[in-house]
Amino acid sequence: MLYAAAMSRIGIAVTGLGAITALGNGANALWTGLLEGRRPFGPIRAFDPGACKINLAAEVKYDLPQLGSSRTANLGVTAAREALQQAGAVPVRERIGLVVASTGYGDRTIELALAGKTQNGLRWRECLKGTLADELAEILRLGPKRQVINTACSSGAIAIALACDGLLAGDYDVALAIGCDELAAVTYSGFHSLRALDPEPCRPFDRNRRGMSIGEGAGCLVLERANDARRCGKRILGFVAGSGFACDAHHLTAPDPEGKGAALSMQNALRQAGIEANDLGFVNAHGTGTPLNDAAEIAGIERAFADHARRCLVHSAKASTGHCMGAAGTIEAVVALLALENQMVPATAGLIDCEFEGHVDCVTGHPRGIRANFGMSNSFGFGGNDATLVFERSKVPS
Amino acid sequence: MTTAIEVPEVVVAGGYLYRPQPSYFDDEAAQQQIFGELLGNDTLRRLDAFSQCALFAVEHARRAAGVTAPSTVAVAERHGVCVGTGLGAQATRVRYSKRLARSGPSATNPIDFPDSIDGAAAAHIAMRWGLRGPSLTFVDGSGTAENAIVAACRQIAFGRADRMYLVVGDIHEPWMRRSIGETVGPSDTPMTATGHTPPAGPIDAVLALVLQILDRSRRADDQTRVSGFFGVPTESEDHCLFRDLTPPESDRFDFSGALQAGGAWLEVMAPMGSTVRSCQDGPVIGLCSRVNPATHSRLAFWRRVNK
Numbered sequence: 103m104l105y106a107a108a109m110s111r112i113g114i115a116v117t118g119l120g121a122i123t124a125l126g127n128g129a130n131a132l133w134t135g136l137l138e139g140r141r142p143f144g145p146i147r148a149f150d151p152g153a154c155k156i157n158l159a160a161e162v163k164y165d166l167p168q169l170g171s172s173r174t175a176n177l178g179v180t181a182a183r184e185a186l187q188q189a190g191a192v193p194v195r196e197r198i199g200l201v202v203a204s205t206g207y208g209d210r211t212i213e214l215a216l217a218g219k220t221q222n223g224l225r226w227r228e229c230l231k232g233t234l235a236d237e238l239a240e241i242l243r244l245g246p247k248r249q250v251i252n253t254a255c256s257s258g259a260i261a262i263a264l265a266c267d268g269l270l271a272g273d274y275d276v277a278l279a280i281g282c283d284e285l286a287a288v289t290y291s292g293f294h295s296l297r298a299l300d301p302e303p304c305r306p307f308d309r310n311r312r313g314m315s316i317g318e319g320a321g322c323l324v325l326e327r328a329n330d331a332r333r334c335g336k337r338i339l340g341f342v343a344g345s346g347f348a349c350d351a352h353h354l355t356a357p358d359p360e361g362k363g364a365a366l367s368m369q370n371a372l373r374q375a376g377i378e379a380n381d382l383g384f385v386n387a388h389g390t391g392t393p394l395n396d397a398a399e400i401a402g403i404e405r406a407f408a409d410h411a412r413r414c415l416v417h418s419a420k421a422s423t424g425h426c427m428g429a430a431g432t433i434e435a436v437v438a439l440l441a442l443e444n445q446m447v448p449a450t451a452g453l454i455d456c457e458f459e460g461h462v463d464c465v466t467g468h469p470r471g472i473r474a475n476f477g478m479s480n481s482f483g484f485g486g487n488d489a490t491l492v493f494e495r496s497k498v499p500s
Numbered sequence: 501m502t503t504a505i506e507v508p509e510v511v512v513a514g515g516y517l518y519r520p521q522p523s524y525f526d527d528e529a530a531q532q533q534i535f536g537e538l539l540g541n542d543t544l545r546r547l548d549a550f551s552q553c554a555l556f557a558v559e560h561a562r563r564a565a566g567v568t569a570p571s572t573v574a575v576a577e578r579h580g581v582c583v584g585t586g587l588g589a590q591a592t593r594v595r596y597s598k599r600l601a602r603s604g605p606s607a608t609n610p611i612d613f614p615d616s617i618d619g620a621a622a623a624h625i626a627m628r629w630g631l632r633g634p635s636l637t638f639v640d641g642s643g644t645a646e647n648a649i650v651a652a653c654r655q656i657a658f659g660r661a662d663r664m665y666l667v668v669g670d671i672h673e674p675w676m677r678r679s680i681g682e683t684v685g686p687s688d689t690p691m692t693a694t695g696h697t698p699p700a701g702p703i704d705a706v707l708a709l710v711l712q713i714l715d716r717s718r719r720a721d722d723q724t725r726v727s728g729f730f731g732v733p734t735e736s737e738d739h740c741l742f743r744d745l746t747p748p749e750s751d752r753f754d755f756s757g758a759l760q761a762g763g764a765w766l767e768v769m770a771p772m773g774s775t776v777r778s779c780q781d782g783p784v785i786g787l788c789s790r791v792n793p794a795t796h797s798r799l800a801f802w803r804r805v806n807k
Binding site for chain 2: 151152153154205209212213216217229230231232235248249250251252253254260264267271287288291292293294295296297347348349350351352353354355362363366370483484485486487
């Protein structure tokens with residue numbers, strides 16, 4: 103059996119969801135916040151943005167449990183606990199795999215050590231992202247099988263795909279894919295120096311968009327082989343039907359303006375899922391709000407979907423959550439699964455004058471009802487890293 | 501629960517170890533070699549040290565594999581890159597953070613930020629050779645080499661790519677080197693594969709391998725310089741997976757580099773928990789496991805150290 107066939111025949115079920123974002127703690131808070139079109143952006147409290155001309159981000163206001171050594175770990179633990187609780191009983195810890203996505207873990211440690219704000223100088227182990235996985239595994243009482251991926255902003259989506267690979271290969275029986283990132287001065291000032299930040303809350307796909315807004319948070323999916331989940335009587339929230347990877351091989355920060363890499367990623371995901379573009383109910387776009395990224399993504403959708411592109415519902419969750427970096431892919435996977443479950447696509451908050459009218463069908467104003475079994479989520483990152491996930495609705499009413 | 505997935509065999513077509521002595525930042529000759537042979541322009545010269553070394557190692561691994569022709573678009577879509585690094589672009593990240601801490605955001609160089617991400621090396625490799633397939637970067641600390649090798653093989657075995665450029669290694673920024681050196685003394689460092697106690701602190705090394713799908717329709721000696729296999733360890737005489745199909749050739753492309761790389765990598769990662777195992781013929785190095793989902797066997801990328 104080839105991999106794509108294995109994916110469809112064995113099936114990877116999602117049995118737990120967890121999320122924490124500026125919209126609130128919990129997947130439910132994320133979903134209702136998106137449906138209401140909330141925009142929880144405000145001045146930064148986590149650090150002093152200093153000379154940055156823009157001082158705006160989507161910060162998590164929830165009091166996090168202080169279980170880990172960093173805010174990133176605490177965000178990850180919070181989302182994972184919610185997902186694990188929903189998934190119910192899990193096997194012995196040795197059979198649970200952990201795939202973590204994070205882009206900024208360790209930067210804060212370097213920052214504090216350089217500023218002379220640590221007592222013992224540089225605690226170098228805390229600079230290694232592997233330490234984050236060790237910490238999460240210890241707090242959540244997981245086994246030794248763990249991976250940490252950092253492919254910039256596509257990390258979260260790739261973590262989910264790699265967790266599926268591990269399940270199909272039999273590495274473990276249950277997998278946690280966690281994406282987590284805190285708001286960090288290095289990241290914020292980096293995007294600021296690239297002039298990629300919008301002085302107002304971001305407006306993906308809007309003609310007047312000027313850039314992204316950074317957020318923080320975590321998302322978590324508990325994944326199991328579908329047969330195993332059914333045998334255990336688990337409630338299945340949806341399926342990971344396929345995944346696609348590609349690289350623009352174009353520029354370190356700018357996307358390929360023709361969207362070739364994005365299109366290839368979407369086509370690969372559709373191929374693996376064994377479906378056509380017109381089977382999709384919506385695309386949860388990467389949709390950062392930067393002029394180049396949004397245009398390239400729409401070009402990619404048109405290239406991949408051909409005639410169906412114009413009828414394809416497109417929305418961006420980042421207009422409400424901000425861009426949560428390594429967590430974005432997992433948070434938006436939660437959104438895509440909830441959209442399929444509720445048969446509803448949230449509108450892109452702040453989108454008033456859509457630049458891509460006639461190219462795709464951007465959801466504006468109010469959520470749109472759908473009748474679809476499949477949805478797609480895109481995540482693209484620096485270095486031209488493109489990752490696409492296709493989710494399938496659970497056939498069993500929840 | 502077993503999952504039988506048919507997978508093609510993944511072969512190692514070529515490899516190269518770059519290991520500056522004593523370290524990249526102290527070894528001016530090694531830097532000159534990189535700049536002279538590969539990075540002969542200012543743009544590349546500004547890249548992070550790890551990216552430079554990764555590009556250098558991949559260039560040599562490609563030569564070792566006999567990959568010289570540029571890829572067509574269709575082929576490039578099936579070629580990807582996978583990087584495993586504990587530290588990534590740390591030198592640039594530290595430089596960026598220092599400027600930020602001392603002088604604020606306005607003093608930072610916009611180019612430094614994207615070049616400071618862990619995935620920068622993979623991005624530069626993909627851009628240089630037009631690789632449009634999967635681009636992955638693992639940052640697992642002690643497990644990063646294993647995870648990157650397994651993931652690279654799986655991209656091929658699961659049909660996402662026909663060829664993967666694998667890079668594993670680390671280049672230590674001096675500040676970090678000092679910090680690690682202070683905490684990892686000779687007394688608690690394990691023995692290396694060759695039986696020597698490594699020096700305190702980390703060692704710079706970058707290994708590049710060209711992994712590709714085995715074309716069974718072609719004769720083995722007609723393959724692109726197949727030098728090794730990922731497969732099941734056996735109790736056979738070889739007891740390892742580096743079955744050299746063309747032994748006389750293998751010396752020429754210096755696939756003993758894999759051996760050195762294993763040793764070097766072991767030394768790099770030894771303080772973080774890599775292992776040396778024993779077999780009947782002496783110690784072997786183990787770099788990865790579980791690469792073949794078809795068999796569920798514990799697979800490995802082995803090479804007898806003293807062969």
